[in-house]
Amino acid sequence: MQLAKAYDPKTAESRHYRRWESLGFFRPEINQNPHASKFSIVIPPPNVTGSLHIGHALQHTLMDVLVRRKRMLGCRTLWLPGTDHAGISVQRKVVEQLRKEEGKTPLEIGREEFIRRCWLWKEQYGNTIIEQMRREGASVDWSRHRFTMDESYSRAVRSVFCTLYNEGWIYRGWRIVNWCPRDRTVLSDLEVKEEVRPDGKLYYLKYPLVDDRGKTLTVATTRPETMLGDVAVAVNPSDDRYSDLIGKLIELPLAARQIPIIADEYVDPGFGTGAVKITPAHDLNDYEIGRRHDLAGILVMNDDGTMNSNAGRDFDGLDRFEARQEVIARFGELGLLEKIEDYELTVPVCERCKTIVEPILSEQWFVKMDGLRDLALVLMENEGLPRFWPEVPHKKVYTSWLENLKDWTISRQLWWGHRIPAWYDEAGNVYVAETESRASELALGKSLHQDPDVLDTWFSSALWAFATMGWDGEVVETEDLRTFVPTDALVTGRDIIFLWVSRMVMMTKKLIGCHPFNDVIVTGTVLGKDGKPMSKSRNNGVDPIEMFDKYGVDATRIYLASIATGADIRWNDLLIETYRNFANKIWNAARFCLLNSGGAVVDLGALLEPRSAADKWIISRFNRVAIAVGSALDKYQFHEAVQILYHFFWDDFCDWYIELVKDEITGEAENEETSILRCRIMTILEQSLRLLHPFMPYLTEEIWEKLPGVGPHLHNEAYRNAPASIMLSDYPKGNEQLIDERAEAEMQLVIELIKRIRNIRSEMNIKPGQRIPVFVIASDGQEQIFKANEAPILKLARAASLTVGRDFELPRASAKAVLAGGSEVVVPLEGLIDFTKERERLKTQLTKLENELTRISAQLENENFVLRAPAKKVGDLRKRKSELEQQQAMMRSNLAAIGE
RNA sequence: GCCGACUUAGCUCAGCGGUAGAGCACUCGCUUCACACGCGAGGGGUCAGAAGUUCGAAUCUUCUAGUCGGCACCA
Numbered sequence: 001m002q003l004a005k006a007y008d009p010k011t012a013e014s015r016h017y018r019r020w021e022s023l024g025f026f027r028p029e030i031n032q033n034p035h036a037s038k039f040s041i042v043i044p045p046p047n048v049t050g051s052l053h054i055g056h057a058l059q060h061t062l063m064d065v066l067v068r069r070k071r072m073l074g075c076r077t078l079w080l081p082g083t084d085h086a087g088i089s090v091q092r093k094v095v096e097q098l099r100k101e102e103g104k105t106p107l108e109i110g111r112e113e114f115i116r117r118c119w120l121w122k123e124q125y126g127n128t129i130i131e132q133m134r135r136e137g138a139s140v141d142w143s144r145h146r147f148t149m150d151e152s153y154s155r156a157v158r159s160v161f162c163t164l165y166n167e168g169w170i171y172r173g174w175r176i177v178n179w180c181p182r183d184r185t186v187l188s189d190l191e192v193k194e195e196v197r198p199d200g201k202l203y204y205l206k207y208p209l210v211d212d213r214g215k216t217l218t219v220a221t222t223r224p225e226t227m228l229g230d231v232a233v234a235v236n237p238s239d240d241r242y243s244d245l246i247g248k249l250i251e252l253p254l255a256a257r258q259i260p261i262i263a264d265e266y267v268d269p270g271f272g273t274g275a276v277k278i279t280p281a282h283d284l285n286d287y288e289i290g291r292r293h294d295l296a297g298i299l300v301m302n303d304d305g306t307m308n309s310n311a312g313r314d315f316d317g318l319d320r321f322e323a324r325q326e327v328i329a330r331f332g333e334l335g336l337l338e339k340i341e342d343y344e345l346t347v348p349v350c351e352r353c354k355t356i357v358e359p360i361l362s363e364q365w366f367v368k369m370d371g372l373r374d375l376a377l378v379l380m381e382n383e384g385l386p387r388f389w390p391e392v393p394h395k396k397v398y399t400s401w402l403e404n405l406k407d408w409t410i411s412r413q414l415w416w417g418h419r420i421p422a423w424y425d426e427a428g429n430v431y432v433a434e435t436e437s438r439a440s441e442l443a444l445g446k447s448l449h450q451d452p453d454v455l456d457t458w459f460s461s462a463l464w465a466f467a468t469m470g471w472d473g474e475v476v477e478t479e480d481l482r483t484f485v486p487t488d489a490l491v492t493g494r495d496i497i498f499l500w501v502s503r504m505v506m507m508t509k510k511l512i513g514c515h516p517f518n519d520v521i522v523t524g525t526v527l528g529k530d531g532k533p534m535s536k537s538r539n540n541g542v543d544p545i546e547m548f549d550k551y552g553v554d555a556t557r558i559y560l561a562s563i564a565t566g567a568d569i570r571w572n573d574l575l576i577e578t579y580r581n582f583a584n585k586i587w588n589a590a591r592f593c594l595l596n597s598g599g600a601v602v603d604l605g606a607l608l609e610p611r612s613a614a615d616k617w618i619i620s621r622f623n624r625v626a627i628a629v630g631s632a633l634d635k636y637q638f639h640e641a642v643q644i645l646y647h648f649f650w651d652d653f654c655d656w657y658i659e660l661v662k663d664e665i666t667g668e669a670e671n672e673e674t675s676i677l678r679c680r681i682m683t684i685l686e687q688s689l690r691l692l693h694p695f696m697p698y699l700t701e702e703i704w705e706k707l708p709g710v711g712p713h714l715h716n717e718a719y720r721n722a723p724a725s726i727m728l729s730d731y732p733k734g735n736e737q738l739i740d741e742r743a744e745a746e747m748q749l750v751i752e753l754i755k756r757i758r759n760i761r762s763e764m765n766i767k768p769g770q771r772i773p774v775f776v777i778a779s780d781g782q783e784q785i786f787k788a789n790e791a792p793i794l795k796l797a798r799a800a801s802l803t804v805g806r807d808f809e810l811p812r813a814s815a816k817a818v819l820a821g822g823s824e825v826v827v828p829l830e831g832l833i834d835f836t837k838e839r840e841r842l843k844t845q846l847t848k849l850e851n852e853l854t855r856i857s858a859q860l861e862n863e864n865f866v867l868r869a870p871a872k873k874v875g876d877l878r879k880r881k882s883e884l885e886q887q888q889a890m891m892r893s894n895l896a897a898i899g900e
Numbered sequence: 901g902c903c904g905a906c907u908u909a910g911c912u913c914a915g916c917g918g919u920a921g922a923g924c925a926c927u928c929g930c931u932u933c934a935c936a937c938g939c940g941a942g943g944g945g946u947c948a949g950a951a952g953u954u955c956g957a958a959u960c961u962u963c964u965a966g967u968c969g970g971c972a973c974c975a
Binding site for chain 2: 003005006007202219220221222223234267268271272273274275276277278283285286343345346392393396397400401404494525531562563564567568569570571572574575577578579580581582583584585587588589590591592593594595596639640643646647654655658659662666755758759761762763765767768769798851852855856859862863864865866867868869870873876877880
C-alpha cells in the first residue's frame with residue numbers, strides 16, 4: 001500500500017465521520033458488553049445564535065478525548081449533544097431582522113407570529129454549530145440531541161417550576177431589580193456587568209426646608225433625575241450636623257411634594273454631604289430604608305427608560321438622560337444647584353447590549369436560593385462534589401459565591417422562551433400549573449389569562465443534566481437517567497460556573513436527588529494574538545474553521561489539548577504548525593512501515609518476543625508511555641499526555657527505533673527474522689495510533705485502515721461484532737511487566753555513544769559522507785553492550801568500523817569522549833584533527849562536568865545534608881560524584897595528551 | 901474594599917521541594933533511498949525583586965513591583 005508523500009487532512013476528514021456516525025459508533029448501544037461500566041458527558045449546549053468559536057473547539061476537543069478513550073477502553077459511552085434556545089439573544093436577532101426586512105416591531109406582528117418567526121430563525125441558523133461539530137470529529141450521539149425548547153424538555157421546565165412553586169421555593173413579588181431599558185426586560189444579577197466611567201459626575205442638590213425659610217439641606221447624587229421619586233432625605237442619627245433636622249420636612253423642588261428628614265444608620269456621614277436622598281423605587285438601599293421607615297416608593301420611569309407621569313408633566317416622556325440634564329438645569333435656575341464634582345463611577349450595564357441598567361422596583365418571579373444553595377454546599381462539604389479541575393481557585397470561588405447567594409430573578413419580559421406556567425383570574429389571584437386546563441381546574445373555571453413573561457434561559461439550562469435524559473416531571477425514571485446520571489465530567493469555561501454549573505448542581509440535587517456530575521473541568525480562555533480576550537470589536541478572533549482548513553482538524557485538536565488545563569493561552573499559529581508537522585511525521589512513519597512491509601501484518605504476538613536490545617527498549621518505552629498517558633488523562637492532564645505521546649512518537653519511535661532497525665527492514669533479504677521485525681514495527685505503529693486516536697481521530701483512522709492485518713479482532717471485546725475501526729479498538733493501558741529497565745539502560749548507553757560520536761564529527765567538521773573508525777574502551781560490563789549493537793552504531797554514527805576492547809594503543813591525534821559508566825570513545829583523526837578545536841571541545845565538556853561536580857561536592861560536604869537528607873538521595877549523589885570524578889580524570893588526561 | 905491568579909531561554913508556554921525543559925526563532929552542517937511540515941550538531945536562562953522556612957527553594961511562607969481576573973460597594 002502506497003501513501004502520498006505528505007499528509008492531506010482534507011481527504012481523511014471527508015471520509016470517516018459519516019461512516020462512524022452512520023454505523024452508530026457514537027451511540028452507547030454499540031457496546032455489547034452487558035457488564036460494561038459507563039462513561040457519560042453532557043455538552044454545555046451552545047446557543048443557537050452562535051457559531052463555533054475557538055473556546056468551543058477547545059472544550060469539544062477535551063470532551064472528545066475523554067469520550068473516545070473511555071469508549072476504546074470498553075465503557076458504555078455517551079456524549080450527549082444539544083443546543084440552547086438562548087432567549088434574549090434570539091429575540092434580539094429576530095427583532096432586528098423584523099426591523100430591517102419589514103420595518104415592523106414585534107408588537108405589530110403579535111406574540112404568536114413573533115414566536116413563529118423565532119422558530120423559523122432557529123431552523124435556518126440554529127444548526128450552524130451542529131454542522132461545525134461534525135467537522136471537529138466530535139463523537140456525540142446525535143440520536144439523543146436535545147434542544148431546550150423540545151416538547152419534553154418544555155414539560156420538564158413547567159414541571160420544575162410548579163414543583164418549586166408549590167413547595168414555596170418560587171415566589172412572585174415586588175423587588176428592586178436590574179432593568180435593561182433597551183431589551184425592556186429584567187435581568188438577573190449575573191447578567192449585569194460593571195463598567196467604569198472615569199468621566200462621571202456627582203451632583204450636589206440643595207433641598208429647601210419647609211419651616212426654616214431660606215435654609216436648605218444639600219444631598220449628593222449621581223442620578224439627579226431620580227429625585228423626582230424621592231420620598232425622604234436620610235441622615236445618620238449620630239451626625240451632630242443634622243440631628244436637629246430629623247423629623248422636619250423638606251419642600252422637594254420640581255415635585256410639589258413635602259418629604260421628611262429621617263435618621264438611618266445606613267448613611268455614612270463621611271460621604272458626600274452626609275445627607276442622602278431616598279428613592280425607594282429606584283435604588284436597592286433606598287428601598288431597604290423605605291421599608292424600615294414605612295415609606296412607599298414612587299416609580300418615575302417607564303420600561304424603556306423614559307420618565308413617566310409620576311415624574312410630573314414637565315418630565316413625562318423625557319429620556320432618563322435628558323431628564324437628568326433638565327433637572328440640573330432647573331435646579332440651576334432655582335439657585336439650588338450647589339456644585340457638580342467630577343467623580344469616577346462604575347455603572348451597571350447589560351451584559352449583552354451594554355445599555356446602562358436601571359435599578360427599578362418591579363413585580364417579578366424569583367427563586368428563593370437559601371435552601372437550594374444549602375443543597376450544593378452540603379454536597380461539597382460532605383462529598384467534595386463536584387470536584388473542580390483545577391481545584392484552585394474554583395472550589396473556593398464556587399463555595400463562597402454560594403454562601404453569599406441572593407434570590408434569583410427568573411422572569412423575563414420576552415416572548416421567546418418558556419412561558420411562565422402561571423395564570424391569573426380577574427381578581428389577580430394566581431394559579432400555577434403545568435397546563436392551562438389544570439390551572440383552570442384550580443381556578444374553578446374562572447376565566448384566566450396566562451402570565452406574559454418567559455423564564456430566564458438559565459432556568460431551563462439548569463435542568464440540562466436530567467431533562468436531556470428523558471425526565472419531564474411525569475416520566476421520572478428512564479433507562480438513560482438510570483444509566484448515565486450522574487455524568488462523569490463536565491467540561492466548561494470559567495464564565496458560566498455560577499450561571500450554569502452551580503444551578504445544575506442545585507436543581508439536579510433538588511429534583512433528582514443526586515448530583516449532576518462528578519468532575520468539572522474548567523478550561524482557560526483562549527486569548528487573541530494580542531493577549532487580549534477575543535472580541536469582534538478588537539478583531540482579534542481566531543476562527544477554528546479557518547484553522548481546520550489551514551492545518552487540519554487533528555493538528556488543531558492536539559494543539560488545543562496541549563494547553564495546560566485551566567490556563568489561559570495566547571493564540572499563536574506557530575504552535576499549531578508544530579502539530580501539523582507532527583501529523584505529517586506520523587503519516588510518514590506509517591508510510592515507511594508500509595513501504596517496507598513485505599508480507600507483514602499487525603500482530604500483537606510480535607511484541608511478546610523482542611529480539612534485539614532495540615526491540616526490548618521500544619516495547620518497554622511504549623508500555624511506560626501507555627501507562628503515563630493513562631494516568632495523565634485520569635487526572636485530566638491533557639497537555640501532559642500530549643507531551644508524552646509527541647516525544648515518544650517522534651523521538652523514540654521515529655528518531656531512534658526506525659533508524660535502528662532501518663537497514664534490516666529495508667534489506668532485500670527475506671527471512672523469518674526480517675518478517676518478524678516488520679510485523680513488530682507495524683504493530684508498534686498500530687499501538688501508537690491507538691494511543692493517539694482520541695487526540696487525532698481522522699489521521700489515525702486513515703492510517704489504521706490501511707495497515708495490513710487490522711480488523712474487528714483488534715477491537716475492545718465490547719465491540720467485536722462491529723465493523724472495523726480504530727475508534728473501537730482496545731485502548732492500550734500499558735503493561736508494567738513489559739517495562740525493561742535493563743534494556744532501557746542499555747539502549748541509553750548506545751544512544752549516548754552515537755551522540756558522542758556525532759558530536760565529534762560535527763565539531764571536527766568531518767564530512768557527512770566520510771566513514772570513520774571508532775574505538776571504544778569499555779568499562780566493566782559494557783563491552784558486550786557495544787558489541788551487540790555494532791550494526792546500528794556503525795550506521796547511525798557513520799562509522800567505518802567499531803572496535804571494542806579494554807585497552808588500546810591509539811594515536812595522539814584522536815578525539816575522545818567519556819561515557820556514563822566510564823567507557824570511553826576514541827575517534828582517530830590522523831590528518832583530520834584540529835588540535836585547537838579538539839581542545840576547545842574537550843574544555844567545553846569538561847567545564848560542564850566540573851560545574852556539576854562542584855555543586856555536588858559542596859552538597860556532600862554539607863554535614864547537615866548528609867545527616868538529614870534521605871539516605872537514597874545521599875547515596876545517589878555519592879555515586880554520581882564518583883562517576884563524575886572518574887570522567888573528569890579521563891577528560892583531563894585526554895586534554896593533557898594533546899597538549900594544553 | 902474583599903478574594904485570587906500570573907511574572908521561567910528572543911517568543912509562546914510546561915515544570916511546582918532534590919542535576920533548569922519543550923516548540924518556535926537563532927548558529928553550524930546535511931538533496932542520508934518515510935518525512936526539508938525533514939535529519940544531525942550547537943548557542944541561549946542569577947526561574948520579576950527582597951526576606952524567611954529547609955540539609956536543599958523556580959517550586960513552600962511573607963512582603964514589594966508589574967500584569968490580569970472574580971466578587972462586593974458606589975448618595
